[in-house]
Amino acid sequence: MRYLLRRAGFFLLTLWAAVTLNFFLPRMMPGNPAIAMMGKFRGRLTGPARQSLETIFGVNTHESLLAQYWHYLGDMATGNFGTSLFFFPSPVGQVVRSAIPWTLGLFGVVTILAFILGTGVGIVGAWRRGGVIDSVAPPLLVITSAIPYFWVGMMFILIFGLKLQWLPWSGGMDITETPAWTGEFIGNVVEHAILPALALLITTIGTWTLTMRNNMVTTLAEDYVRMARAKGLSNPRIMLDYAARNAVLPNLTGFAMSLGFVVGGAILIEYVFNYPGVGYMLLQAVEN
Amino acid sequence: MRRIILTGAAALLAAALAACSSGSSSSTNGPSGSANGPTGTLTISNEQGTQWNCSFNPFNPGNLGEGVTMGQVYEPLMFVNTLQNAKTTPWLASGYAWSTGNKTLTFTIQKNVTFSDGTPMTAADVAFTFNLLKKFPGLDVDSVWSVLSTVTQQGDTVVMQFKAPSVPYFYYIADQIPIVPEHIWSTIKDPVTYADSKPVGTGAYTVSPCTPQNITYVANPHYWQPGLPKIAKVLYPAFTSNDPANTYLATGQAQWGSQFIPNIDKFYTSKSSDNHYWFAPIANVSLIPNLTKPGIGDVAVRQAIAYAIDRNKVGQVGEYGEEPGANQNGIATPTFSAWMDNTSAAKYGYGYNPAKAQALLTQAGYAKGSDGIYAKGGQKLAFTVINIGGYSDWVASMSVVQAELKAVGIGLTAQNLAQNDYLNRLYAGDFDFAYYAQTGGPTPYYEFRQWLYAANSAPIGKNASSNWERYSNPATDKLLDSYAITTDSAKQHDIVNQLQQVVLSDVPYIPVTEEVGWFQYNTAKFTGWPTQDNPYAIPAAYAYPDMGQVLLHLSPK
Numbered sequence: 001m002r003y004l005l006r007r008a009g010f011f012l013l014t015l016w017a018a019v020t021l022n023f024f025l026p027r028m029m030p031g032n033p034a035i036a037m038m039g040k041f042r043g044r045l046t047g048p049a050r051q052s053l054e055t056i057f058g059v060n061t062h063e064s065l066l067a068q069y070w071h072y073l074g075d076m077a078t079g080n081f082g083t084s085l086f087f088f089p090s091p092v093g094q095v096v097r098s099a100i101p102w103t104l105g106l107f108g109v110v111t112i113l114a115f116i117l118g119t120g121v122g123i124v125g126a127w128r129r130g131g132v133i134d135s136v137a138p139p140l141l142v143i144t145s146a147i148p149y150f151w152v153g154m155m156f157i158l159i160f161g162l163k164l165q166w167l168p169w170s171g172g173m174d175i176t177e178t179p180a181w182t183g184e185f186i187g188n189v190v191e192h193a194i195l196p197a198l199a200l201l202i203t204t205i206g207t208w209t210l211t212m213r214n215n216m217v218t219t220l221a222e223d224y225v226r227m228a229r230a231k232g233l234s235n236p237r238i239m240l241d242y243a244a245r246n247a248v249l250p251n252l253t254g255f256a257m258s259l260g261f262v263v264g265g266a267i268l269i270e271y272v273f274n275y276p277g278v279g280y281m282l283l284q285a286v287e288n
Numbered sequence: 289m290r291r292i293i294l295t296g297a298a299a300l301l302a303a304a305l306a307a308c309s310s311g312s313s314s315s316t317n318g319p320s321g322s323a324n325g326p327t328g329t330l331t332i333s334n335e336q337g338t339q340w341n342c343s344f345n346p347f348n349p350g351n352l353g354e355g356v357t358m359g360q361v362y363e364p365l366m367f368v369n370t371l372q373n374a375k376t377t378p379w380l381a382s383g384y385a386w387s388t389g390n391k392t393l394t395f396t397i398q399k400n401v402t403f404s405d406g407t408p409m410t411a412a413d414v415a416f417t418f419n420l421l422k423k424f425p426g427l428d429v430d431s432v433w434s435v436l437s438t439v440t441q442q443g444d445t446v447v448m449q450f451k452a453p454s455v456p457y458f459y460y461i462a463d464q465i466p467i468v469p470e471h472i473w474s475t476i477k478d479p480v481t482y483a484d485s486k487p488v489g490t491g492a493y494t495v496s497p498c499t500p501q502n503i504t505y506v507a508n509p510h511y512w513q514p515g516l517p518k519i520a521k522v523l524y525p526a527f528t529s530n531d532p533a534n535t536y537l538a539t540g541q542a543q544w545g546s547q548f549i550p551n552i553d554k555f556y557t558s559k560s561s562d563n564h565y566w567f568a569p570i571a572n573v574s575l576i577p578n579l580t581k582p583g584i585g586d587v588a589v590r591q592a593i594a595y596a597i598d599r600n601k602v603g604q605v606g607e608y609g610e611e612p613g614a615n616q617n618g619i620a621t622p623t624f625s626a627w628m629d630n631t632s633a634a635k636y637g638y639g640y641n642p643a644k645a646q647a648l649l650t651q652a653g654y655a656k657g658s659d660g661i662y663a664k665g666g667q668k669l670a671f672t673v674i675n676i677g678g679y680s681d682w683v684a685s686m687s688v689v690q691a692e693l694k695a696v697g698i699g700l701t702a703q704n705l706a707q708n709d710y711l712n713r714l715y716a717g718d719f720d721f722a723y724y725a726q727t728g729g730p731t732p733y734y735e736f737r738q739w740l741y742a743a744n745s746a747p748i749g750k751n752a753s754s755n756w757e758r759y760s761n762p763a764t765d766k767l768l769d770s771y772a773i774t775t776d777s778a779k780q781h782d783i784v785n786q787l788q789q790v791v792l793s794d795v796p797y798i799p800v801t802e803e804v805g806w807f808q809y810n811t812a813k814f815t816g817w818p819t820q821d822n823p824y825a826i827p828a829a830y831a832y833p834d835m836g837q838v839l840l841h842l843s844p845k
Contacts, residue, residue: 038753039711050753052426052480087341088350089481095341098500154531162535170532175331175502175525274532276339276501284338287706 023072027065033085086284096278100263102172103277106193107262107269110200115255118205122212123244126220127235138209145206153199153272160195168192170274196273200266208251215247222246326507326520328844330814333542334829335533339526342498344487346466347427347479355546355829356503356524359836362466362489365395365414367837368459371568371623371823374730379833380409380467380490381446390453390773393461395446401512403469404487404494409512415441416470418448418461426480430460453773456737459730463833492517492840501526518843519814524829537563537808544838545808546829548681550608552808562812566820566827567610569620571728571735572799573682575673575689576757578719579796580748583667588652589698590795595648596696597689598640603801606685614799617788618739619732621802627732629785636792645696662697670699671720674713677704685801686723715751717758725803726754733771733780736787739797740764759796805831816842 034054063071075082081092121141125134144152161169168174173188219225220243228238267279336354343350344357351357358364365381368374376384381395401409418439421428435454440447448461469488476482487495490512493505505522525542527533534549536542538559545565549556557563575593577584584590599613615621616638619628654662654669662669675686683704690700700721705713714722726738738744738754742765745755752758764787771783791797807827809817818827818838825837 035711035715035751036708038715038751039707052424083481084341086338086350087343088348089345089483090341090343099339157535162539170527170536171501171525173501175523176504178497178499271529272531274526274528276526280528287708 019073019076020069023069036085086281095281099276099278099281102275103266103270103279104262105189106172106196106275106277107200107266107279108259110197111204111255111258111262113197114201114204115208115251115258117201118208119212119244119248119251121205122209123216123239123247125209126213126216126247127239127243129217134213138206138213141202141206141209143206144202145204147203148268149199149203149266150268150272152203153196153269156195156199157272167195169195172276192275196269196275199273200269208254211254212247212251215250216243219243219247326518328519328813329521329523330519330544330839330842331523331525331536331542332544332546332829333527333533333536333808334524334546335527335530337528339500339528340498340503341483342485342500342503343483344495344498345479345482345484346468346487346489347421347429349429352832353830355832355835357484357487357489357832358464358466359491359833360493360505360522360839361487361491361495362468363491363836364463364465364467364833365397366462367825367833368463368730369824369834370570370728370730370826371818373624373626374459376462380414381462384458384462386455386775390455390775391450393448393450393458395448395462397444397446398512399444401490402510403490404508404510405469406510407469407471407488409467409469409490411441411444411446413470414446414467415439416474417465417467418446420468420473420479421465424479430464432457432461432465436461455775456729456731456733456772459734463730466833491836493522513840516840518816519839522839537810540810540812543810543812543814544829546806547808548610548806549808550681552608552610556808560810560812562810563808564811564817565808566818567804567807568820568823568826569612569623569802569804570826571620571725571803572614572618573611573685573723573725573801573803574614575798575800576714576719576722576724577795577797578717578721578748579758580717581671581720583669584671584720586652587793587795588648589654589669590798592645592648592696593693593698594638594795594798595641595645596698597692597798597800599800601640601692602685602688605688607681607801611801611804614802616792616795616799618736618791618797618799619788620728620735624732627781627784629788632785632789632792638792642692642696649697656697660694660697661699668699669697670701672701672703673721673723674703674705674710674719675723676707676710678707682723689800714756715746715753717746717748717752717756722756723800724756728803731780732784733768733787736784736791737768740787740790741768757796759794761790761794764790813845814842815845 032054034050038050079093084090084092084095087095118141121133121137125138128134157169160166168191172192173179173185174192177185177188179185225238225242228242264279264282266277267283269275270277270280334355340356344361345351346357346362363380365379366384367377367379369377378398380398380401382398383396385394386392387394395414397411397414403409418432418436422433425433435450435452435457436448437451438449467490472488473479485498492508492511492513494508495503496506497504503524505524507517507520511517525536530547533545534547534555537545537547537549538556540560552565557565577590579585594616599615603609603611603613615633616636617628617633619625621628649662652664654664657663657668673686675682677683683702686702690702693700713719714724726735728735728738739757740759740761741755742760742762744753745758745760746752748758767783767786771780774780805826805828809827811817818824818841824841825831825834827834827838829835
């Protein structure tokens with residue numbers, strides 16, 4: 001219990017620090033959202049209209065910074081993230097909520113798949129060290145993970161989308177589709193997700209494979225594995241229950257951390273495939 | 289839209305597409321040529337770099353710039369055509385008249401107009417719309433109430449009284465203000481933040497439905513012009529980057545494009561004999577000097593720069609030949625050729641003349657230093673130019689200019705910035721030179737006013753709305769004010785001639801290339817596109833309300 005409470009406390013502290021930084025940093029940077037609006041207008045925004053927009057965006061409110069900060073904390077706690085500047089006048093919550101399912105769906109599923117597949121290949125590769133799988137898979141997968149996401153994505157669009165025309169290459173769904181929980185819609189979504197998912201998969205699987213394989217190799221040299229072999233246990237049982245279960249621990253920690261990054265989205269994949277996720281919104285938020 | 293991030297994508301895809309057959313179109317088209325009712329589905333390709341927020345509020349600058357609402361969903365009183373010398377045709381108003389020395393403007397409103405929910409539109413809605421702008425200044429982005437004093441309905445006319453004659457504001461009042469239904473907007477507490485996701489307007493199209501990835505417009509069954517629109521459905525997908533948008537056009541999945549496509553002949557026109565493009569110039573992308581800085585404040589230096597740049601070359605290299613070179617008169621030709629003052633142009637003879645540039649500098653007392661850069665009294669002619677890093681065509685244009693200026697002994701270093709940072713510095717006057725364009729308007733006066741009017745400027749450190757070079761000349765202001773009070777064409781031409789002479793002699797800015805309306809179109813399934821011979825509207829999907837006019841003229845084959 002105390003362990004959980006300590007962890008929760010530490011989490012809240014980190015959360016508070018992140019929120020505070022998120023409040024102060026943009027306000028310390030030059031420029032304000034009304035200037036970005038002026039840019040959209042190429043100078044036609046003058047006088048009363050501009051002042052009005054500035055009021056809406058909360059610029060020049062004459063409130064002290066501390067008072068603004070207090071309101072900000074209160075808003076964060078109640079989930080009121082305010083009005084979006086880039087997607088004015090939609091509320092931030094709505095904007096993010098519309099994009100999150102796509103990111104979680106694509107990026108989340110791919111991360112899990114990459115972890116499972118990569119770890120699996122690593123286990124088998126280490127078990128039969130020097131065998132066919134071990135000689136081919138880890139080096140190949142490490143090479144593919146060194147290739148930039150967007151290049152793989154573009155190659156896929158070129159080959160599978162345009163030349164062979166096997167799969168759609170733009171968007172999260174057909175532009176004429178409306179979201180509905182029908183088999184046809186879900187099939188359409190999956191179809192659109194295949195190319196981005198594959199591109200993401202082959203570029204991320206390498207790290208899991210390599211780390212798992214290396215951990216397995218050291219674990220296989222342990223005494224308890226030798227004991228299991230001496231006892232005459234079956235090979236799959238030793239491989240999985242004795243060696244892999246211990247070797248996977250570092251990978252598991254990495255996996256837990258990478259799940260956190262899923263929410264940030266895969267900017268490059270979304271950019272190349274025109275996928276409606278949160279990653280590109282992050283880019284726009286920073287740029288504006 | 290023009291934003292291209294520096295990837296090799298376009299080149300890669302171009303090379304590959306050159307080898308593969310043109311893709312199948314996935315757009316569904318109904319049977320063409322049916323006698324009754326609209327048919328067909330048109331797809332637009334205009335990359336906005338964002339997904340749709342499904343807000344159709346026609347006063348919101350973001351929505352307007354995307355071309356999603358004004359023109360096709362909401363309509364203005366009259367249509368003013370930039371490409372036909374501000375030719376004005378009726379839209380929601382059947383006619384207009386100036387009176388009492390250009391201080392009263394009366395519009396006669398069309399009868400039998402209904403909103404898409406079946407409610408009749410009357411002059412009351414027009415008066416309501418304008419008074420809504422007065423009540424909520426955040427909606428009045430064109431500042432029409434800076435010149436209006438009252439707007440009242442009188443029967444089926446709307447009478448607008450001006451504080452003083454301001455004839456050019458006709459464009460903003462008649463062409464740029466969407467008429468909204470009083471029975472809906474009078475109930476909205478804060479129209480500035482109103483999303484208006486299910487818009488009710490008089491326009492030819494209604495929204496059904498809008499998702500973050502695509503807007504589907506369907507023909508308005510209550511539309512007040514009989515037999516229009518002819519196209520049943522218009523799809524407007526959201527593109528976050530240029531490459532999918534350009535590829536949609538090349539494969540024929542989209543028929544109406546507003547994209548900047550590098551190497552357009554290889555990538556787009558060669559794919560099908562039905563693929564065409566036409567770029568109509570509307571304003572000038574210019575090198576903007578900060579007139580308050582030493583060295584730059586010397587008119588001889590600016591004139592030298594104007595002679596040192598080969599504008600056509602910049603257009604060829606930087607813009608792939610898709611933007612013509614501009615001229616120092618500041619007149620975008622051939623759109624506004626009728627306004628060009630050829631006499632003064634010939635008198636100054638601005639053109640690519642590096643020898644003359646150097647002669648001018650020497651005459652003004654500058655001497656070339658050992659580093660090849662001219663200097664006078666310790667002031668070296670070495671400057672920086674800020675630019676938007678994301679616009680790769682502008683970055684390329686500036687590198688051409690940089691090389692040409694170096695050849696005449698003026699140093700120019702480019703600083704490519706993120707857009708928001710760039711705009712900050714541009715408005716505040718924190719630059720030596722900048723590269724940007726004005727919005728312009730239906731005649732050259734609008735662009736000149738944006739560049740030259742002192743009230744549009746601001747001291748260094750404060751934000752200037754359009755006169756970023758900080759040009760201030762009371763005589764020029766008087767000229768601009770005198771244009772505003774007259775409707776006489778001869779007087780207007782005379783004033784614009786004098787304005788050109790200001791730009792020629794004072795060189796407050798240096799036009800480099802002409803900003804065009806990006807336009808690609810496919811004639812396989814649709815006809816009625818604007819062309820050079822029939823420029824009935826600015827053909828870009830982001831031009832408002834022109835894109836509404838285009839949709840009213842198009843029909844399936």
